[in-house]
Amino acid sequence: MSTQTRMSPAASDAPEAGTPGETSAAALSLLAGLAVLATSMSFGALFDDLRWLPPIAATIVTVTLAGAAFRAIPALLHTGLAVLVQVVAGGLSIIAIAVPESAVLGFLPTTSTGTALWSVLESGVQGIYQTTSPAASTTGFTTLLAIGAIVITVVVDGLSSDIRAAKVAGIPLLLMYLLPMVINGDGLRWWHFALAAAGYLILLCGQYAATRIDGTAVVAAVTALVLAAAIPGLLPATTNAPLDPRRLGNNGSGTNVTVINPFLDLRDNLASNDNRDVLSYRSSEESPGPIRIVTADRFDGEVWEPSTVSIDRQAVAEDGLPTPPGLNTSIEASQESVYIRIRNLDQDHLPAPYPAVRTENTGRSWVYDRDTLNILGDGVKTSFLRYSVDYLAVKPTPDDLLAAGYQSSALSEYTELPRDLPKVVTDTARDIVGDETNAYAQAVALQRYFRGPDFTYTTDAPPDGGNGALADFLETKAGYCVQFSSAMTVMARSLGIPARIAVGFLPGEQQPNDSWDVTLEDAHAWPELYFPGVGWTRFEPTPGTQSGSAPEWTTGATSDDEETTTTTEPSSEPSASEPSPSESSSAPAEAESDSSSTDPAAFALWWDQWWRLLATVILIGVLLLAPALLRALRSARRWSKVRTWDEQAGIAWRELIDSARDYYIRIDPASTPRAAIEPVVARVNRHDAATAEAARHIVAEFEKSAYGAASETRVAEPALGRKDIAALRKALQATSSSWHRVAAFLLPRSLFGGRE
DSSP states (O other), rough: OOOOOOOTTTTSSSSOTTTTTTTHHHHHHHHHHHHHHHHHGGGGGSSSSTTTTTHHHHHHHHHHHHHHHHHHHHGTTTTSSHHHHHHHHHHHHHHHHHHGSSTTTTTTTOTHHHHHHHHHHHHHHHHHHHHHHHOOBOOHHHHHHHHHHHHHHHHHHHHIIIEEEEEETHHHHHHHHHHHHHHHHHOOOOHHHHHHHHHHHHHHHHHHSSSSSOOHHHHHHHHHHHHHHHHHHHSSSOOOOOOOOOBBBSSSSSSOOOOOSEETTSSSOOOOOOOOOEEEEEEESSSSSOOEOOOOOEEEESEEEEOOOOOTTTTTTGGGOOOOBBBTTTTTTEEEEEEEEESSSOOSSBOSSSEEEEEEOOOOTTOOTTOOOOOOSOOOOTTEEEEEEEEEHHHHHHHHTTOOOOOOSSSSGOOOOTTOOOHHHHHHHHHHHOOOOOOHHHHHHOOOOOOOOOOEEEESOOOOOOOOHHHHHHHEEEEEHHHHHHHHHHHHHTOOOEEEEEEEOOOEEETTTEEEEOOOOOOEEEEEETTTTTTEOOOOOOOOHOOOOGGGGEEEEESSOOOOOTSSOOOSSSOOOOOOTTTTOOOOOOOOOOOOSSSSHHHHHHHHHHHHHHHHHHHHHHHHHHHHHHHHHHHHHHHHHOOOOHHHHHHHHHHHHHHHHHHHHOOOOTSSEEEEHHHHHHHHTTHHHHHHHHHHHHHHHHHHHHHHHSSSSSOOHHHHHHHHHHHHHHHHHHTOHHHHHHHHHHHHHGGGOOOO
């Protein structure tokens, strides 16, 4: 029998936090903040500007400095106040970012701060579902990211500074990196990964600056970096390419996203034969008019397009829109309301009746253009939006419009025409109006001409006769709304009447519950002409087979203005349903009740992406459970190596010490095994005396093994040792707080305490 030299039982254990030779807690706080700041640079993949960076960086720095300052004071190091102070500092930072106008000095909350902050957060959540990344920075989304950055900073700081678990701090950093990866993985660049990796490695090396980096740390670092590099290839590809501005309706690829094209090509049809629902609404009007999306005012001879506008982020639609251009208070107008539910429409312009007064439940990312009153999204889109719009139902009389006359000195951009416009267009306009000099009378004559019996509505594009699209249309006298509205708008401009084209939807079909359903077939374009004192006024040159009756104010210029229409003739063309006088829709603008518990469009979108969501949830779950899995694997590996009784005694001792650490029992590394284990025995004895005695037996057997002669005859019985350790852990769990029980499972401290 030979005698073996044994190591001291605590010699292989890492020193407790705060012992000499370790990096200070304050320094680790600063390194944790640096790691989070470096990882947050990956948020750049979500935005097409840098306005998000200063507030998020300032928030991370503020929270980090607060934690480092308190951890630098020895008397406060173990009080837990650092985390509380960090949370308070983060909260004040959020106020300064999101709602400084509601706070004293820009960051101290008042009674109105909570309501204002809640509104900003709501707009941020809404923006998540409506925004296609990369998009413009918005206050709401930036605030949400800042809150997430605060949580990550506090967690990473706590793991590295308080628990000394820099290795596991890579998990929240990886989750932070995963957010832009899942939303817009194509936007990530190599330097995003490099910064995140460098931040984590600096944090990891910082903890071990005064000691030797153990093998577990190396494995943790390599695993985290490999996962961060490999996950982009494992996740399904996402498409965030910008939409083709000339795309019409569905692209035919099976997607359920619909886009109404504001670029009107005179040889393309705006609508389609697709009857998919795009939106539904309830209106306080019995017979609501069209719902406008955008106006097009620039024409090159073939294509109409909207003018480029600069977004004024102070012109928030929820705060109210200005008085419509040119509208006098003497004109009859009633304020109405409509509740709109977007079902299958992805636009960066908000569908709304014209002129809108204000919107509700749209958030602060929907702003208006002061010239056109078009409502456009600041980095957001309309997908699945539900909102209300207050608007003016303007009803001028023919006398109002007759009295308006011309205003040739204003709005000159709305009378511009291409230099190469075919002469036949202007000549035809002059022939139509004859000797009429009143602008309104001329407009009525143009509308009556196109709605007359000589013109036919058809979904077939006019043939290319080589004379220009408008000339070909005037020759064939057949087309769809784009040709009719364009021809009248161009002719009105040629007569000096400011004119533009509006793009949107016809009223749709009224349902038995008094709501209205609008499909892609209802996509429509119509001219808007400007009259001083009345403003922009809708006309309807498209024959009634498609558009229904013309507005009542467009048919009464003279006593013989009674127009001939083809609405009494049967037609297979789709038409908008108009309610009869006996039908009334008195429902207010309120939330629409849906007989179905599921929105088909939303369900289809979810069904297309279910595997992406499932993969993300599984991945996050695996990452959260990774420490517990590693702890179980290490224990199993230890017991698998047992061959002799001495080895069994050593492994049982190690498992006992690790279990004590997992449940936050301090083991004095300078004490003898019997003295070191007394806190464990004392706690376990309160729950189960037999288990406490088993713990003493483990210590006694270890002392024999470590300091006595090696046993070559006793046969190992690892099952008995494992049974004792399992009973010990069960007793420790029963005598621990809920927090310690959860922490012992999800973040076992023994994984991060040094080498084996």
